[in-house]
Amino acid sequence: MESVPDEMNAGLQGLGLLDVGARARGEPLSGGVSSDIWHVVLPDGREACIKRALAKLKVAADWRAPIIRNRYEARWLARAAEAVPGAAPALLGQDETTGTLAMEWLPPDRHPVWKARLRDGHADPAFAAEVGRRLARIHAFAAARPELSADFPTDSLFHAIRLEPYLVATAQVHQDLAPALVGLVARTASTKLTLVHGDVSPKNILVGPDGPIFLDAECAWWGDPAFDLAFCLNHLLLKCLWNPAAASDFLHCFEVLATAYLAGVAWEAPATLEARAASLLPGLFLARVDGKSPVEYLTEEKDKDRVRRVGRKLLRCPPDRLRTVRAAWGEEIGA
Template identity: 60%
Template sequence: MVDPEFAAVLQKMGLVTPGTLLIMQPLTGGVASDIVLVEAPGRRFCVKRALARLKVAAVWEAPISRNAAEAAWLRRASGWVPGAAPAILGEDVASGTFAMDYLPAETHPVWKEQLLAGKVNPAFAGAVGRSLATIHGQSAADPSVPAAFANDDTFEAIRIEPYLRATARAHTDLSDALERLALRTLSTKRALVHGDVSPKNILCGPDGPVFLDAECAWFGDPAFDVAFCLNHLLLKGAREGGNKTDLACAFDAFLAAYFAWVDWEDGAELESRAAALLPALFLARVDGKSPVEYLQTDREKERVRTFARPLVASPLPRLSQISDLWRTTE
């Protein structure tokens, strides 16, 4: 089925001509955008259009201008780490739409699917940490980045409010601690943040990780990206039967690779901010606006709450301390 709006935008971008035979197939994987695989004579590519209201149970709205920020992040990341993001083929800022290369699952499996299937590769986790640190470091040294990604309002709408502030409303005794985290995160300006470094947004490419879905792109605190990614390695161990040991090895590999490349600020300070954010994000993925779908039982969710709540109230200074503590938690 061909969406006439998508077809019109593709013509506007110059990717197809009127009358071109098109096949369009909706793709899954996110709540914030419509994503379509387009097949035209001799080529295949993806088209992504931002939604003003996200596809979750709670009311969650965000400006479609984030689509332009995502395209800009993908371009910058590819320049700093070749192959770290798909190539942008065309863009229509007015409709919040861009087109990019399609990377098939046969050659670029999704990291989340690999992890949930028990295929945990610490070396790949290390490659993710190394690529992310390179992007952070290059952006911190680029004087054009702060103004180009001054997206505080968008980051507030699609990260701070639905994760930290929504969780504060569910855990009122932790509201002061969560609000302090929110304010510190928003006020820390160090590097270009992806904002959604989740395994569902990382492809296992033949030459290394490929990052997708940078809708939250923002010049701010790189500790958010670190905590956001490591959080998912903890969460997958919260499932019944989850392999905490292998996931902890991936956690440690990411950690070592990332901090080996931190030279734009004091590494211990960055780690301390990430260590404070991590348990808050852990708790947010069961009680915020975007709970993970693979924690379904009350026992799994309570396991997260029991572990995270004390660490939100009294943060540990080191990420390795959180990992070590989580390994021994029943």
């Protein structure tokens, strides 16, 4: 094991998790592009996961974001744990001086990453449904407490880390679709209903012994819950090209996740939220090949062109039901 970076070590001291003058040791974790993340062992033997936001993300494009986002991630973790106990790692603290966030360590052998399970073709519809169900419960909890909005003044952060690199950047590539994409940005930014995670991706969901556990809420924002639903469903569509043999199973997971989520929508008409998610989804779909954060597993142009073909078609004629998106993609890939 290595000594943790000085800033993180100071952060642990600031949180009272480490005595002044002591050093924590651990190992850096891979997989993230927006933070340095470590599994650490404290001198008293306790284990923790700590992370520190990066000003420049680890992607090819010049993508920068304010490091203050760890503050709001900590607040999201606390609220999610209130809404659905066990749906997020226990928060140990957040040191604003160094930007260090500390949370409980969840051993990988008992908490595999959902993305890895999907990569291997393990598409469990019951788990997908529980992802939708828990996400809706978190949204419903916050929607019933509008005073929480004051804790998440993150409009500019959400624009910098989500709307600009995904939809605005894609509009610059597909200029004929720019009005539609910019319209999605404006609508999403102005819809203020509940606490949004902002990065509900299989890479940020653990398959825990008692159900899904959501990680990495750096994009936490008071806004449109349809963004979280569309963002997650987008990955289930894209995974069909990563593991074609499991495509039909992934599309079934898409259906059950969406159904379970919409069954929990009580703060507005479910059909209204579904219409926003369905029309946003093609923009996010196209963004994962032509935005600033393309998915790493689509490397063949023929696969990217399939995404472009369906995404562009649906942006020209926006759907109001998620099944329309699923049907268009199923027709394209023969699943």
